[in-house]
Amino acid sequence: MVRWLILLLISSVFISGQELPFQPGERLKYTASFNVLPVGEALLTVVGLDQIDDITTYHINYQARTGGVADRIFKIRDNIDIWFDDQEMYTYRVDKNINEGRYHRKSSTYINYRDLIAITGKDTVAISQPVRDPYSLFYYLRSQQLIIGNTLQLVTFDNNKQTDFQLKVIEKQRIKVPAGTFSCLVVKPFRKQRALFKNRGDIAVWLSDDKRRLPVQIHIKLKYGSLVLRLKEVKNTG
Secondary structure, eight states, X not given: OOOOOOSSOOSOOEETTEEOSOOTTEEEEEEEEETTEEEEEEEEEEEEEXXXXXXXXEEEEEEEEEOTHHHHHHOBEEEEEEEEETTTOOEEEEEEEEEETTEEEEEEEEEETTTTEEXXXXXXXXXXXXXXXXXXXXXXXHTSOOOTTOEEEEXXXXXXXXXXXXXXXEEEEEEEETTEEEEEEEEEEEETTXXXXXXXXXXXXXXXXXXXXXXXXXXXXXXSSEEEEEEEEEEEOO
């Protein structure tokens, strides 16, 4: 199943000569609906800067949880921590604690780029090149200048599997979410014109068409249905 930076103060961090649109302490709060029904909330938080293999990495935390009646129908308590480098945003580590209905799984994946392997528990998987996880893609996209019709060639690693895919900027849409009304660029990953992760993990992201490039809406296909996150609040606590 697919799932989701920075110490005290960063004077300036650049990708392609531009300052990143997210900063330490940024917290994005979302309303969450599961199979159309409002069920809870989710958070994407820029936690801090860490060092992994002498590389400066951003630490992101993603949380999703249901509440009230939804807990009795299909309880979700997901917590995912992701670390990716501060230049190309390649994934270095992913810790998952997934609880969705009767599905429960904890895992920790470490990417060793020196030996080009991914280690999850006792499993070791060879990778052919640097990879990103589905959640770090949100932040990588925020660092890019996106143009409708453009396609990015990317590689993701999730659930012990490397996948080459294309991410296409499909169209511009104006959408209303609890945080307000935004003009957005819609991006979606594809693999040879098929959904990226077959029956689960497909993602579509609506990014605000401004310098912040906020993930205004996120659609994630899970094992037993679809989770839609709509931006409710933006805070900077750093």
